[in-house]
Amino acid sequence: MDITKVSELIQSKLNLWFEALIKLLPNIFLAAIVLVIGIFIAKFIRKIAGKLISKISHNLTLNNLFSSIIYLSAIGVVIFTVLSILQLDKAVTSILAGAGILGLALAFAFQDIATNFMSGIFISFRKPLKVGDIVQIKDYMGKIIDVNLRDTVMETFQGQTVIIPNKEVFQNPIENYSYLKKRRFDLSVGVSYGEDLDQVKEITLQAVSDIEELSKEHETKVFFVGFGDSSIDLSVRMWIDNPEQAVYNKVGSEAIVKIKKAYDANNIMIPFPIRTLDFGIKGGVTLDKMPIQVSNKKE
Structure with missing residues (x-):
């Protein structure tokens, strides 16, 4: 292959890329501004959301989880906006398609974990029990020592620690002996x-x-x-x-x-179990009239 032609081909490609970069510079500058401003807005939204959620729920773990989800969602919107400004629409489409497929696969793979996780969220909002309550769940009775997003930890009155998946807690009746304080x-x-x-x-x-x-x-x-x-x-x-x-x-x-x-x-008697045998009931005979058979069998 002629070296001159190769050099010209490489130079033409570099010129095209350089021209495309020059044309894209305003978009890159705008995308950088959007990214920086977007990150600050996302942090501000997370702070406001944390304050609002804390008024509804007093579960610190749950509050941090929702604040993080809102923050990541805002960051995701910012990233997709930046990619669109950079005219990377195909990349955005590919990312969304990949995220959908990955989410579906994870949903099937971690179905039980997701169920326990969602049950933990519902328990945190409904508050059928809390740490320190005496409850009975299915065959277990004891004091609740921890409630997290995946499971509920109970200490039975026999000194055993029982870890119950939140799915079992959410889907079964809960007898809460501490709810009424009596x-x-x-x-x-x-x-x-x-x-x-x-x-x-x-x-x-x-x-x-x-x-x-x-x-x-x-x-x-x-x-x-x-x-x-x-x-x-x-x-x-x-x-x-x-x-x-x-x-x-x-x-x-x-x-x-x-x-x-x-x-x-006061001479009040708590009786032992008593059995009365009545041989004179209707249709029967009294004991003194029953024949007595004597065995004459010799050894």
Whole structure:
């Protein structure tokens, strides 16, 4: 190949590129200005958005997440605007197409993570529970020690740490014992059929009346709930102003001890299980009329 022709070809290409660069200089200058101003505007938007979101949510992690998403979205708009000014529309189209395909692939690959993440966002806004609450979720009951965007951490009353995915928290019923700042203790008791029930009710209420942790706003009540096999069953319903499990267990223990002592002092019997065998029912015979067979079999 002739070196002269190669040199001319290279020179012509360089001239074309230089001319194109000269023509593009105003666009480059404008794009630089737009980029700088856009970055400052994006930061300002992030600051304003952070203040607005903090008024709705007190979750610092969630607030930072939304502020970052808004900031990155604003930066994305600035970058696409700069590329358009530089007449790189094809590059913009390719980037958008690639981002769409990548987003679809990531959505399928990290479906469970995305579900837990979105559930964590909804939990942060709805606030069905918070750190320190005593709750029961599915088969787990304990105190919440952390709520983040992916999972909820609970410490059970047996000292175990349970990490529950937010999808399970969001899609299942939550029994929050701390929401009302109080709990009710239901104690089942059985007394003999021969007791005076009005007396039993009065003595039972007196027995638990001096438990310190009982609510002053809610009256302790006694209900007779059924005829048991060996006893008449009653339920003692006591409200506690403190939802903590230790206080709940303490009240229950004190109530059992005090009721037992009160019943003993007033000769009220808590019966053992009793079974009555009646051989004289209709269609049967009494025990004294049943034939007795004696075996004469010799060893």
